[in-house]
Amino acid sequence: MSVPTFTEHDATIPEEGVLTVVDPRDGSVVDTVAVDTPETANEAIRRAWRAQPGWARTAAADRSSRLTEAAGLLEARAAQLAEINTRETGRPTGEAIDGIRAGVATLRSTAVLGTMHGGTRLAGQAYCSDYSRREPRGVAVALTPWNDPVAVACELAAAALVTGNCLILKPSEHCPRLGREFGRILTECLPEGVVQTLTGGPALGAALVSHPLVGVVAHIGSSSTGRKIQRLTADSGVHLVLENGGNDPLVVDAGVDPQWAAAQIALGAFANSGQVCTSVERVYVHESVAGPVVDALVHQAEQINESGELGPLVDGALRERVHAQVDAAARAGARILVGGEIGQGPGFHYPATVITDCRPDMELTREETFGPIAPIQVVGSFEEGLALASQDRYGLAATVLTPDLAHAQRAVEELCVGTVKINEVFGGAPGGSATPRGASGNGCGYGPGLLDEMTVVKVVHIAPARIPGVAAPGGVGDEG
Structure with a gap:
């Protein structure tokens, strides 16, 4: 064996x-x-x-x-x-x-x-x-x-x-x-x-x-x-x-600042080259803000790639798996807006990648990627985004960006994950002790x-001992 x-x-x-x-x-x-x-x-x-x-x-x-x-x-x-x-x-x-x-x-x-x-x-x-x-x-x-x-x-x-x-x-x-x-x-x-x-x-x-x-x-x-x-x-x-592992979702609600939302997505998806257990692995953006959010995210990814500050993936095998997921999604109809290509230089680098028109049946959104990838799906309502975020076998963490308190409370109630983060992709008090769910x-x-x-x-349990000739305290155990 x-x-x-x-x-x-x-x-x-x-x-x-x-x-x-x-x-x-x-x-x-x-x-x-x-x-x-x-x-x-x-x-x-x-x-x-x-x-x-x-x-x-x-x-x-x-x-x-x-x-x-x-x-x-x-x-x-x-x-x-x-x-x-x-x-x-x-x-x-x-x-x-x-x-x-x-x-x-x-x-x-x-x-x-x-x-x-x-x-x-x-x-x-x-x-x-x-x-x-x-x-x-x-x-x-x-x-x-x-x-x-x-x-x-x-x-x-x-x-x-x-x-x-x-x-x-x-x-x-x-x-x-x-x-x-x-x-x-x-x-x-x-x-x-x-x-x-x-x-x-x-x-x-x-x-x-x-x-x-x-x-x-x-x-x-x-x-x-x-x-x-x-x-x-x-x-x-x-x-x-x-x-x-996790396949952490991020839901972007209507009414949020697109630049801020894009910055939160970029931080969650690209930090440590996406090699974080609680990285953002799939993004659901409300259609009312999708255009400016995606544009801002593409711009930020381009800046990250041009800066050369993004570290490599840990080895060639991981890079091949990440690229295979991106490539399979593109062949299935998703659109790569930035990144998505393996460079010719030494080492195991992979660029910050933004890919849209993703679907739940794609491996890119179904499984943990562990690379600097932001897969985006546009949704027609907060309810749709929350439902898609909940449909997953993993249960590590989830992020919701929303100005609506009722939506935030609903997310806390319905997301079956160990950690729910409202309006901040990373952070929280150090005393939190979450229990992961599912896989x-x-x-x-x-x-x-x-x-x-x-x-x-x-x-x-410690009870008084019985000593010959000594009454039990308070009459406990007295024999009439």
Whole structure:
């Protein structure tokens, strides 16, 4: 039986047991990194399992203090890590630094949450004590992606560690050195065995998620990989946290400013070259504003392409898939207004692309694209746009641009997704803990809810003991 992969796209894994990492900007070889084996995974998990009871007994304030220390180290080494990030994934350095800063903020905020995370007092019998407490699941395995590697790794690692779990971190095959450097920062601040970083491919991923000593597996990546993890762990009872792919819609209502709407679409579709789990993947524009919105979006896409600031896609295989979806839509009747062609230069670049006359039956609008594409369908009413936005097997997030409060409230009510964003494609309070729906996964992948995912609830009941010759308090249990 073949072993499934555990990242969005595979790096090359030659027979000699190394990962060959390629710079997406020019196709040059960046590095070769040794692959950890399933045997190594078994040793690491057993080491973590032995270390975990001591870490769980560590005071919550001490665990939080160590996370805060790691945040300081990460902040001090941001430039170094951003350079590695750019070389391994092609992400522009400025964006890479922003991702690392977001990770620093996550470590610090989770450190604070960790000191307040706990159970509740329960209303019970007089003279008894009833309460619930949260306890760590034990050994946590975190499988992290390449598109925002440090920020995501900080989310999963912080929640696992602050609640008393030990952590096995497996970064994407596309950024193994970055993953190891991040893991090294954590290990500098934590006791031996509490955090271990392993690099490798399909065999390593399968060994980690299916190990009987693992209590929780957290995976942020593609839906296909999430389904493979579910199959591998179906009989184990391990707790799964899966934030997987999305096909996020954006609905543009009548009455909005076309320039503003176009800017929101461009940000949602083209940020990080469209390689964001919550990228805008399909756009429904009300016919009353469609002309000026599309014109403004085309202009913005042209400016982005002329600037040369758009980073490459992570590898050639992804670029081929993105272009195949665009090409198939064009052959089926959609119109490419800008972009849609593979350049002749080195690396794996793909231009910001605006394509109209799209239909729901096209793969471009039916499946996650993971590239800088804005597929547009003009609709006759807000109701039609909302209905089309709702017809999807994914359920990660959705955006609605509308000046109508009733329409906004209806969108919140009817969209079956984890996050509904009204009038802003990215943003929101950091404390939000959404649960993906459908093919997009399950469990809270971030925020305070992620601390709950990393723990189990125990209910405690303490009653007074009966002592010979001593009356029970308040007459409880007296024998007449």
